[in-house]
Amino acid sequence: MRIAGRNINLIFWVKTSLKTLLVLLAPVYALVEVDARLPGLEGYGGNYNCILFTVWALHYSRDVFITIQTPATILAAVGICVPGIYFTRQLSHKPRTAPFTDMALASGFATVFGALYCAYWISLDYTLLTVGSFAMVVFVVLPIFLREAELVGLARVLTDPDGSGVAEDTQDRAMRIPRKYTVVGAALAVAALLTPDFLMVHTWSFGGTIRLQLFSLFSNILYDVSILVPYWSASSSIVSFDALFMMFFVHGARILFALGILRYWRGLTSRTRVVLVGAIGSIVPAIVYELVQDIFVLETLVFSAPLPLLFVTGVLATTRIHPVQVENLQILERDSEAALQKKESEELTLKVDVPFLYALKSRVVLALSKLRREKTDTESESEMQAS
Amino acid sequence: MYGGKDLEGISLRVLKWEVSFRFWLKMTLAVLFVMLMPFWSFGNSTGYGESSPSLYFSYTCMLFNYQNATDWPEPDFWFRDTPTVVAAFIICIPAIYFNRRLSRETEDKSIWDIGTATFFSTASLAAYFAYSFPPPEIAGFFPFLDWDLPNFASVVLLFLVLLPVFARETSQLGMERSIIHARIPESRRRKNVLKLSASTTYSVLGYVLGFAICLIPFILIINIWEVNDLVYDTFSVMAFVQYRYYESGFGWVFSETRLEIPSLMHLVDLLIFTGFRTLFGYNVIRYCRGTASRRRVLSYGISGALIPLIYFLVMHSQYAIADVAYLIPLPIVFVLGFLVIRIARPIERETVAEERPSEEITVHESKRRDSYEEIIKVPVLYSIRFRVMGAISRLREFRVFGGSFTYDETRVREESVEGEEGNSE
Numbered sequence: 001m002r003i004a005g006r007n008i009n010l011i012f013w014v015k016t017s018l019k020t021l022l023v024l025l026a027p028v029y030a031l032v033e034v035d036a037r038l039p040g041l042e043g044y045g046g047n048y049n050c051i052l053f054t055v056w057a058l059h060y061s062r063d064v065f066i067t068i069q070t071p072a073t074i075l076a077a078v079g080i081c082v083p084g085i086y087f088t089r090q091l092s093h094k095p096r097t098a099p100f101t102d103m104a105l106a107s108g109f110a111t112v113f114g115a116l117y118c119a120y121w122i123s124l125d126y127t128l129l130t131v132g133s134f135a136m137v138v139f140v141v142l143p144i145f146l147r148e149a150e151l152v153g154l155a156r157v158l159t160d161p162d163g164s165g166v167a168e169d170t171q172d173r174a175m176r177i178p179r180k181y182t183v184v185g186a187a188l189a190v191a192a193l194l195t196p197d198f199l200m201v202h203t204w205s206f207g208g209t210i211r212l213q214l215f216s217l218f219s220n221i222l223y224d225v226s227i228l229v230p231y232w233s234a235s236s237s238i239v240s241f242d243a244l245f246m247m248f249f250v251h252g253a254r255i256l257f258a259l260g261i262l263r264y265w266r267g268l269t270s271r272t273r274v275v276l277v278g279a280i281g282s283i284v285p286a287i288v289y290e291l292v293q294d295i296f297v298l299e300t301l302v303f304s305a306p307l308p309l310l311f312v313t314g315v316l317a318t319t320r321i322h323p324v325q326v327e328n329l330q331i332l333e334r335d336s337e338a339a340l341q342k343k344e345s346e347e348l349t350l351k352v353d354v355p356f357l358y359a360l361k362s363r364v365v366l367a368l369s370k371l372r373r374e375k376t377d378t379e380s381e382s383e384m385q386a387s
Numbered sequence: 388m389y390g391g392k393d394l395e396g397i398s399l400r401v402l403k404w405e406v407s408f409r410f411w412l413k414m415t416l417a418v419l420f421v422m423l424m425p426f427w428s429f430g431n432s433t434g435y436g437e438s439s440p441s442l443y444f445s446y447t448c449m450l451f452n453y454q455n456a457t458d459w460p461e462p463d464f465w466f467r468d469t470p471t472v473v474a475a476f477i478i479c480i481p482a483i484y485f486n487r488r489l490s491r492e493t494e495d496k497s498i499w500d501i502g503t504a505t506f507f508s509t510a511s512l513a514a515y516f517a518y519s520f521p522p523p524e525i526a527g528f529f530p531f532l533d534w535d536l537p538n539f540a541s542v543v544l545l546f547l548v549l550l551p552v553f554a555r556e557t558s559q560l561g562m563e564r565s566i567i568h569a570r571i572p573e574s575r576r577r578k579n580v581l582k583l584s585a586s587t588t589y590s591v592l593g594y595v596l597g598f599a600i601c602l603i604p605f606i607l608i609i610n611i612w613e614v615n616d617l618v619y620d621t622f623s624v625m626a627f628v629q630y631r632y633y634e635s636g637f638g639w640v641f642s643e644t645r646l647e648i649p650s651l652m653h654l655v656d657l658l659i660f661t662g663f664r665t666l667f668g669y670n671v672i673r674y675c676r677g678t679a680s681r682r683r684v685l686s687y688g689i690s691g692a693l694i695p696l697i698y699f700l701v702m703h704s705q706y707a708i709a710d711v712a713y714l715i716p717l718p719i720v721f722v723l724g725f726l727v728i729r730i731a732r733p734i735e736r737e738t739v740a741e742e743r744p745s746e747e748i749t750v751h752e753s754k755r756r757d758s759y760e761e762i763i764k765v766p767v768l769y770s771i772r773f774r775v776m777g778a779i780s781r782l783r784e785f786r787v788f789g790g791s792f793t794y795d796e797t798r799v800r801e802e803s804v805e806g807e808e809g810n811s812e
Binding site for chain 1: 500501503504507508510511514515518519652654769774
């Protein structure tokens with residue numbers, strides 16, 4: 001789509017607005033509880049808190065409360081998404097093999113600053129911090145993972161499945177990257193963010209409640225269950241930015257590990273290195289949480305253990321699935337990418353049916369401006385000669 | 388540069404070490420300078436008439452705070468606590484990384500991405516340390532490290548990011564000038580009076596220019612209360628300099644001078660004041676290099692001179708507290724820049740390109756030429772209507788190739804091309 005000389009990709013913008021809606025509707029805090037402690041007042045309860053609205057359903061009554069955010073806050077939330085959207089757009093324009101680190105840093109930090117600025121300085125709502133983390137995940141982390149996964153798919157497609165030789169019709173093959181690679185990439189991103197890697201079990205003697213607490217990079221899941229009376233509740237809260245800064249130091253290696261798996265499949269890194277990063281990513285949180293327990297004495301704590309779920313799955317993934325082994329694979333990828341980009345850009349410049357008068361007018365304007373340009377060129381030449 | 392005869396591996400490594408040593412020495416000095424730079428300095432004198440007034444002076448920087456007055460027994464001096472200084476150093480780290488990248492990149496490579504990343508990371512680190520460190524979930528109390536950190540972040544961005552960018556641009560200008568210079572016959576050359584190397588001269592010029600743009604005031608505000616109280620405010624981009632003078636009926640005289648570098652969190656104000664003026668300064672250098680058009684530079688300059696003025700006019704009419712107020716614009720930077728672009732002759736890119744062929748420029752040029760001939764301007768509404776109708780009818784024809792949407796457009800293209808031809812004929 002060309003508007004005033006610009007290509008506008010309708011699909012991209014539809015996707016982006018859906019993603020923005022997802023960010024606005026994503027749960028900052030969610031809770032489900034079942035309570036049968038008091039006879040006559042038992043029931044289900046719940047709480048769903050996102051940036052657009054908050055819903056409470058109280059378990060001891062039939063009331064449901066809904067509050068809707070102020071327009072200024074919603075506007076600020078959309079504004080926080082803007083750098084991420086810009087990044088996604090740049091990423092979709094460039095060839096898949098182009099470097100993106102600086103751009104990702106710039107838009108990621110712009111998102112962070114936007115969230116901090118809106119929450120603390122113009123003090124709209126502290127929930128905006130969490131919106132910042134959602135925007136970062138949806139618009140920066142996820143596209144990077146998808147792109148890496150597509151590159152893995154491209155590498156697989158360019159080589160034969162048994163890795164014996166190189167396909168000849170690279171362009172056509174580059175078009176057909178199976179969908180499973182995208183799914184794997186998205187799953188890896190979600191796993192790196194949400195797989196719990198530390199478990200704490202607390203007890204409260206009052207009511208005989210046991211609390212299971214699962215920590216991951218992005219969320220903190222609590223599961224309360226009572227032994228004595230029929231009561232349980234499960235809640236998940238998303239880590240907001242002020243804690244996320246800390247969390248990145250604690251859990252950050254997990255993201256590198258998940259990216260490393262994809263890069264290993266492309267044959268860019270060795271398995272030792274990937275496993276090493278994964279080990280760091282699962283050991284550091286364990287040490288940190290053990291230390292936290294010692295410093296802030298948690299008297300109700302009875303059991304704590306690291307859960308290296310992601311690490312085990314990742315190591316299995318690297319041992320079971322072998323990397324692509326073709327020499328000069330990167331050059332091959334780059335060339336086919338370039339060819340593909342060229343083809344796509346040729347195809348994407350769709351022509352719009354234009355009424356005759358528009359075309360005529362435009363041509364006249366064009367001719368006039370060309371004339372003017374030539375005139376200035378000759379003037380400058382004559383100036384040159386004069387001097 | 389170091390191409391000697393007997394440059395073996397070892398000596399090369401020594402030279403590398405020397406280069407990085409010079410870089411780190413420079414950075415250490417720069418960080419120390421930034422830490423000692425005042426972002427809040429204050430001086431006033433209070434007294435009756437001509438009798439000796441009591442003087443007060445304060446100096447606040449990231450390492451210490453100093454206050455003194457003539458009638459105090461001893462000056463008040465304290466260092467900031469260690470966590471704050473460590474946080475200040477951490478705030479400097481993105482800027483140091485930026486300088487590292489700047490020293491390693493080739494001259495013509497774009498630095499917008501990494502510059503933006505540096506700006507926002509510095510800003511968010513400052514906001515984080517000022518308002519939410521340590522996290523209240525862990526610490527259990529409301530965090531309070533130091534609210535001066537956002538002010539410090541402005542200083543860091545000014546001295547470690549903005550000025551190096553200016554210096555880079557001017558040193559490139561110097562290099563290109565020297566290329567041109569070599570072509571001029573020796574009789575017509577100007578003499579190098581200062582006997583400095585071109586790169587040094589021009590990078591110093593860049594520092595001076597950037598610093599001037601930030602410090603030269605752009606507006607003078609005179610507030611008068613009941614004739615005998617008078618306030619002068621002069622505002623410049625980064626530093627706000629203010630002079631106040633009061634005289635009461637009893638002969639009591641009070642005058643104060645204040646310098647303040649505003650907090651980075653006043654982002655909207657800072658962009659209104661800084662944005663176009665900084666772009667103007669940067670583009671004046673680019674004009675001299677021949678990479679920016681005169682019209683563009685002038686439009687930056689005019690908006691840089693007008694927008695703060697309009698802002699102040701509106702704000703002053705809303706919130707004026709004085710009886711009489713005068714707003715006097717001081718377009719010093721604009722006039723100087725205008726003189727520069729009147730006098731200076733831009734370098735011709737072709738001459739430089741002959742000496743140092745750059746691929747990017749040629750690619751850019753060819754792209755521009757192509758698009759110049761292709762584009763037909765169509766009213767936006769018409770185009771949107773056409774697209775929406777087309778999209779609805781074509782919705783069936785999307786094919787999904789494993790996760791990535793691709794158009795099957797060959798047929799559609801043929802149709803539209805035919806349609807256009809029919810119309811134009």
